Amino acid sequence: MFQHTALRYTALILLAVGAFTQAVTAGYFGLEILTEILLLAMLVLALDMVAGFGGMVSLCHGALMGVGAYAYAILTTKAGIAPPVALGGAIAITGAAAWVIGAIGARSHGIYFIMATLAFGQMAYSYVFEAPFFGGDDGMGGIPRIDLSLLGIDLNDSRSFALFCLVLLGATYGAAVLILRSGLGRSLTGVMHNEQRMRALGLTVWRVKADVFGLSGMIAGFAGALSAQHVMYISPGLLGWTVSGEALVVVILGGLGTLVGPMIGAAAFVILKHEVSNVTSYWHLVVGVLLIAVVMSRANGIFGWIEARWGARLERRLSDLTRKTDAEEITTDA
């Protein structure tokens, strides 16, 4: 079950401070990279919820992100709906699509679940690619950003948009924690540990899986709608399986089932991609080698390695500190 530890709080604070500093000090290119990291972090949070806490390794989360992006684009540019309403609509549509995928896939496990989600994702990709309504291969442009001018915020400014995404990522993280700590989230963890036993205790397993998959889809759709606003243009490539594959790589790289880890993974992945691609176009090779090293090290990703190395030490220090403070208070009282 999800638990916050001193190390996780520390990592969260460091991530938030790092992202905020970057958002207020970076130039245009730095802000674009930061926004890319924040949106990828949102997507991998959604994936970690189902893969790390429910054992549902999905290869359609990229497609769900794409559904969110396309739904937002169509609702704003074709239906003329106001962006905030369209954002809510896009989240709801993606959540519903994910719930259906979760409900159908809930009865399969392991590689079969992965293949089922891959098939759903590729079906969505092919449909969008072929359908003229979605702009086909050309994609769709002219997607508006949300207007917050009433609050004195111009989201067309890269810095404001990056800060906006940072706040929303924080809110999404909070929502993911609340979901995982709720009865539904705890039951999902029980299902991952022993599905047969949870069923024998009276739990409708498929429903729990579908519900959390739907909620995870809503977060992916949210990331997609923000991504569409970020680039102001979308193409079918957003729904391709490589996006889902990259998200899975990031989750494993960061630390499956930790929530914090995948966000670190997102930062590491995007920075690595940009830095290495400055030197060579074979950046995938470098990421591949790093992923193999992480998997071979048997640590649970970058954050899993950090937790194994420093987590216990930090908890011990904090507990010593608490004991010391308590002893001092007792002495003072005496």
Add this chain to the structure above:
Amino acid sequence: MLETRNLDKSFGAVHVTRNVSLKLERGERRVILGPNGAGKTTLFNLLVGELTPNSGSVLLAGEDVTALPVAKRARRGLSRSYQKNTLFDGLTVEENLGLAAAIHTGAGTRLWGDSLATPEVREIVAEVAEQVRLMPYLHAKVSEVSYGVRRQFEVGVALATRPLVLLMDEPTSGVGPEMAKGFHDLLNDLPRDLTLLIIEHDMDLAFDVADTITVLNYGEVVFDGLPEEARGSTLLKEIYLGSWEDA
């Protein structure tokens, strides 16, 4: 409370449950005996819905539940523990019991609020922990407690759903004689209105706990009666109790 009518199950040419009819009254404690391969666990699987019978029916509190899936039968009050521990190893004893209790109260599917923090769940967890003598281990992880404690715990998780009928598949399997004696007390201390159906190889426990005894052999009921009748049955001595009597 629990009834089977002409329950029959085959796996290909192997006939594992033959025309089994049982009737358990409310609060009855029945022990099922039988040699290995007699079809005892298969009968449990048929009762809870993990297997579908070829023919026959299962009735719970007078309602035919044969067509109901496992989870729905459990929600109607049919709970089971397993021969092998099926606990959630990474979680604490409290969390394990809480997961089961939350399913019973409905908190296990709620999106808002920590299910383990609800008063109903906490009450059930405390009550069950007391019943199965788990209070000292409440905050320990399952992987940190002994095998014998895990066997008690396995029963506790099933009890946390507040069942009408509790099926226990060899609850003392693999535990030492002293721990097994503790199990006798534990079972005898359970509420008298709870119906128990127990598969057991430990004869002392069987005769100590049972109101009635059913013996299966090759999937068929060959004896159904009181413990004292079972002790005197020649048929039972031949198929099962011989080794116990000689011992």
